[in-house]
Amino acid sequence: MNILLTLRVLGALLLFLAAALLVPIPFSLFYHDGALWSFVISAAVCLVIGLALFRGCNSNKELSLREGFAIVTFGWSLFALFGALPYVFSGAIPSYLDAVFETMSGFTTTGSSILVEIEALPKSMLLWRALTHWLGGMGIIVLSLAILPMLGVGGMQLFKAEVPGPTTDRLKPRIQDTAKLLWGVYVLLTAMETLLLMLGDMSFFDALCHSFATLATGGFSTRNASVAAYDSAYIDWIITLFMFLAGVNFTLHYQALRGRLRDIYRNEEFIFYLAITFGATVLLVILNQGAVYHSVVDNLRFSAFQATSIMTTTGFATADYEKWPVLAQYLLIFLMFVGGCAGSTSGGMKVARILLLFKHAHVQIYRLIHPRAVRLVKFGGTPVDREVMQSILGFFALYMGIFVFASALMAASGLDVVSAGASVIATLGNIGPGIGSVGPIDNFSHVSDFGKSVLVGCMLLGRLELFTVLVLFFPTFWRK
Amino acid sequence: MKILIVGAGQVGYFLCERLSFEGHEVTLIDRDPDHLRRAQDRLNVLGLQGNGASAETLEQAGIKNCDIFIAVADLDEINILACLLAREYGVSTRIARVKSIEYTGGGAVLSKEKLGIDLMINPEDAVAEELVKIACRSGAFDVAEFVEGQIQFLGYRIGEDSPLCELTLRELGEIRGIYRFVVTAISRGGRTIIPRGDDTIQAGDSIFIFAHQKDLPTIQYMMQLKEEKKRRNRRVFILGGGRIGLHIAEELERLHFEVRLVERDLARCEKLSAKLKRTMVIHAEGTEIDTLIEEGVERADVFIAVTGNDESNILCSLLARQHGARRVMALVNKPELLTLAGSLGIDACVSPRLAAAGAILKYVRRGEVISLATIEGSNAEVLEIEVKAGRQVIGAALKTLHFPQGAIIGAIVRGQNYEIPTGDSTLEAGDRVVIFALPGALAKVERFFE
Numbered sequence: 014m015n016i017l018l019t020l021r022v023l024g025a026l027l028l029f030l031a032a033a034l035l036v037p038i039p040f041s042l043f044y045h046d047g048a049l050w051s052f053v054i055s056a057a058v059c060l061v062i063g064l065a066l067f068r069g070c071n072s073n074k075e076l077s078l079r080e081g082f083a084i085v086t087f088g089w090s091l092f093a094l095f096g097a098l099p100y101v102f103s104g105a106i107p108s109y110l111d112a113v114f115e116t117m118s119g120f121t122t123t124g125s126s127i128l129v130e131i132e133a134l135p136k137s138m139l140l141w142r143a144l145t146h147w148l149g150g151m152g153i154i155v156l157s158l159a160i161l162p163m164l165g166v167g168g169m170q171l172f173k174a175e176v177p178g179p180t181t182d183r184l185k186p187r188i189q190d191t192a193k194l195l196w197g198v199y200v201l202l203t204a205m206e207t208l209l210l211m212l213g214d215m216s217f218f219d220a221l222c223h224s225f226a227t228l229a230t231g232g233f234s235t236r237n238a239s240v241a242a243y244d245s246a247y248i249d250w251i252i253t254l255f256m257f258l259a260g261v262n263f264t265l266h267y268q269a270l271r272g273r274l275r276d277i278y279r280n281e282e283f284i285f286y287l288a289i290t291f292g293a294t295v296l297l298v299i300l301n302q303g304a305v306y307h308s309v310v311d312n313l314r315f316s317a318f319q320a321t322s323i324m325t326t327t328g329f330a331t332a333d334y335e336k337w338p339v340l341a342q343y344l345l346i347f348l349m350f351v352g353g354c355a356g357s358t359s360g361g362m363k364v365a366r367i368l369l370l371f372k373h374a375h376v377q378i379y380r381l382i383h384p385r386a387v388r389l390v391k392f393g394g395t396p397v398d399r400e401v402m403q404s405i406l407g408f409f410a411l412y413m414g415i416f417v418f419a420s421a422l423m424a425a426s427g428l429d430v431v432s433a434g435a436s437v438i439a440t441l442g443n444i445g446p447g448i449g450s451v452g453p454i455d456n457f458s459h460v461s462d463f464g465k466s467v468l469v470g471c472m473l474l475g476r477l478e479l480f481t482v483l484v485l486f487f488p489t490f491w492r493k
Numbered sequence: 494m495k496i497l498i499v500g501a502g503q504v505g506y507f508l509c510e511r512l513s514f515e516g517h518e519v520t521l522i523d524r525d526p527d528h529l530r531r532a533q534d535r536l537n538v539l540g541l542q543g544n545g546a547s548a549e550t551l552e553q554a555g556i557k558n559c560d561i562f563i564a565v566a567d568l569d570e571i572n573i574l575a576c577l578l579a580r581e582y583g584v585s586t587r588i589a590r591v592k593s594i595e596y597t598g599g600g601a602v603l604s605k606e607k608l609g610i611d612l613m614i615n616p617e618d619a620v621a622e623e624l625v626k627i628a629c630r631s632g633a634f635d636v637a638e639f640v641e642g643q644i645q646f647l648g649y650r651i652g653e654d655s656p657l658c659e660l661t662l663r664e665l666g667e668i669r670g671i672y673r674f675v676v677t678a679i680s681r682g683g684r685t686i687i688p689r690g691d692d693t694i695q696a697g698d699s700i701f702i703f704a705h706q707k708d709l710p711t712i713q714y715m716m717q718l719k720e721e722k723k724r725r726n727r728r729v730f731i732l733g734g735g736r737i738g739l740h741i742a743e744e745l746e747r748l749h750f751e752v753r754l755v756e757r758d759l760a761r762c763e764k765l766s767a768k769l770k771r772t773m774v775i776h777a778e779g780t781e782i783d784t785l786i787e788e789g790v791e792r793a794d795v796f797i798a799v800t801g802n803d804e805s806n807i808l809c810s811l812l813a814r815q816h817g818a819r820r821v822m823a824l825v826n827k828p829e830l831l832t833l834a835g836s837l838g839i840d841a842c843v844s845p846r847l848a849a850a851g852a853i854l855k856y857v858r859r860g861e862v863i864s865l866a867t868i869e870g871s872n873a874e875v876l877e878i879e880v881k882a883g884r885q886v887i888g889a890a891l892k893t894l895h896f897p898q899g900a901i902i903g904a905i906v907r908g909q910n911y912e913i914p915t916g917d918s919t920l921e922a923g924d925r926v927v928i929f930a931l932p933g934a935l936a937k938v939e940r941f942f943e
Contacts, residue, residue: 385784387762387774396767 024066119145124232124445150229232328260353328445360443
């Protein structure tokens with residue numbers, strides 16, 4: 014571990030955060046919401062500490078794998094710790110822990126909130142909330158890679174550690190170019206959604222914030238009642254569509270923009286993702302018909318929205334699914350575990366991993382019947398590396414282990430059985446709302462400080478896909 | 494014609510034998526003096542020791558007056574380079590054996606036109622395609638197609654339980670009713686004869702017939718044994734996962750066969766499994782019969798042994814037959830073993846050498862001969878000839894012409910119609926005639942149509 018180099022890069026990331034904190038300032042000036050100085054002071058704090066680290070720690074060595082893990086994990090922690098400052102300075106969220114929870118939930122695109130009265134926040138603060146989603150969705154470090162040439166060395170480690178999914182696609186030989194392309198697609202889709210939402214009579218501000226939250230599969234809304242507040246079928250469907258798109262591997266969007274549609278319908282993960290989303294919607298419609306909704310059109314609108322929102326781990330709500338039949342709720346819990354595609358902005362375990370787990374199980378059973386047959390797990394026609402398969406099995410075991418352990422901690426913090434499990438899966442999967450006392454119309458304000466700290470950890474673990482964070486807890490990681 | 498052949502390997506040797514037998518002037522170039530001596534001692538060819546890709550050697554061999562250049566050395570690069578040189582010397586027909594997919598594949602950057610090659614032949618692909626064809630025609634051990642597939646040339650082995658056993662051809666003619674086909678040849682004890690009406694078909698014979706494509710189902714029904722029912726899933730076992738085995742598996746997979754591929758090398762198994770879609774790849778030796786039985790060799794319709802070893806191909810296919818595989822085929826490289834196959838009870842033995850040589854001969858003799866196939870285990874050939882306008886044979890009844898001994902016309906195709914010829918049949922310009930010819934009669938047949 015090269016501590017000096019790590020600190021230097023972390024300093025650079027803080028400088029980047031300082032720049033990001035300047036974005037809400039024009040909004041604050043425009044709306045005269047009185048939050049101006051909290052952003053200025055926060056940016057100044059980041060700037061000073063960032064510069065001190067960047068200038069103070071000099072190292073001309075190259076980034077290695079280990080520094081990559083440390084930078085990504087500590088970088089994300091720093092973003093949550095310093096990104097929380099404006100909430101505290103402005104008094105919008107008086108408790109620092111609550112502010113960190115809110116910021117971590119933002120950056121990790123979880124969307125769980127401790128705020129009871131969202132609409133009371135200054136406009137610029139609401140924008141900052143949405144902006145944390147948007148920056149975290151595609152990956153702040155990936156963005157920094159694209160912008161800061163100084164991080165160029167060993168960039169692939171950082172990229173790998175931050176981009177979700179079992180394997181990483183490289184669109185261009187240079188990692189910075191790949192990062193720029195992905196961010197380009199991301200910006201384009203965000204702009205499209207903002208425009209379409211404005212056509213549905215949403216204000217520019219609300220449209221922008223909701224687009225940030227949709228494309229990042231975050232889930233922070235500017236309204237107390239989330240998207241339900243607009244009560245518009247048009248807005249619901251637009252957001253459903255863009256939530257679905259945000260759950261797709263962004264390299265596929267890039268291929269689609271280049272006109273290579275064949276890559277899309279040949280992509281096994283995408284087909285499976287489409288099938289699950291579609292199948293879940295149909296099942297929910299059947300379960301809810303008559304029991305909750307009487308009009309098929311309404312039923313379809315709400316079922317599709319909730320299914321997509323949970324599947325892509327966005328967490329917007331237009332209906333209180335806790336009033337749905339138990340089986341329908343159970344189906345949503347299943348979707349919480351699955352998540353979106355690898356390489357998307359969504360959380361969860363990822364469709365690719367689930368698909369490969371099933372294929373692996375199938376091969377195991379096949380081998381019992383044909384012991385001498387040689388059969389490989391294939392994905393999209395090509396065999397999956399043994400190492401990738403093993404890491405997926407390890408990931409699954411760890412995911413389940415952490416889920417059980419953290420649920421126990423949440424139960425110890427005073428939550429009931431259902432809420433304890435649901436709060437962990439909602440944060441570990443970066444979804445947002447869970448079930449029980451942390452359901453879609455509730456929030457996390459009633460959770461104890463200990464419980465909030467556990468959930469903050471879960472969000473970070475979920476966003477960085479376990480290994481990147483857990484590797485830091487191995488003593489050998491720190492030895493030379 | 495003056496023919497220059499580079500490479501005195503199996504294909505080269507076989508080509509020399511055939512072409513010199515037909516009276517062509519053949520010069521053979523090879524680096525290995527032993528190979529050359531073997532060819533020169535037994536065949537009527539001129540041998541020259543040297544590198545086939547060297548201009549000096551080629552000039553020595555008289556490339557300037559050469560009509561046909563055939564490069565069948567072991568290395569692709571030598572063959573390609575030799576053909577490029579031959580183009581520079583103005584040889585009109587250039588043929589090369591090329592094994593690498595890089596040169597033969599559809600998307601090859603260097604196409605055969607750019608390389609100056611008229612015919613690019615890959616023995617392994619040729620033999621794999623032949624095996625696939627035989628596997629698809631249930632019952633037949635040799636298949637060749639003529640006149641765009643309309644006329645099929647099929648070989649059948651007659652077992653003791655065959656319904657055709659002990660029948661004379663005249664009797665067969667009476668029972669075959671409306672199904673039209675011609676028994677052109679009977680192969681018995683390594684000798685091939687053109688039968689007459691009073692010749693009997695005996696157990697152990699191989700018979701060769703011509704038939705039109707649309708009569709095939711009825712003929713197959715007639716040839717097959719009573720208890721053999723049509724099964725829905727045709728199961729194929731392939732032994733040996735080399736390039737030939739992989740090629741066959743890919744083809745049969747595409748034709749919806751249930752394919753099981755047996756390979757003894759684990760690393761190769763994984764590669765095969767990665768390349769194939771539905772085929773079950775089994776890691777085992779061909780002689781591990783217990784494993785094969787467990788995976789269902791007893792109910793296999795076809796067993797194809799294509800390992801690199803002739804002996805194990807023959808033995809393993811016999812073993813599979815003993816355990817119930819319905820039809821077995823083996824890849825056999827050694828010419829000495831080719832004739833053995835029939836007597837042992839292997840349904841088809843194919844050799845990459847014959848497959849490649851057949852394709853090359855077909856190309857060399859093009860002109861009036863449109864298509865040609867060589868017959869397993871004998872030197873007999875089947876030719877397709879187009880009757881050109883203004884020839885003497887036009888208009889007269891066949892019985893009045895002196896059709897050469899040792900050859901027989903199997904079918905006359907005129908536009909969409911076809912005819913099984915009798916003595917009264919006549920030929921017209923534009924007809925396509927399919928002829929079976931024993932080796933001695935080949936030249937006479939060609940002369941007959943000139």
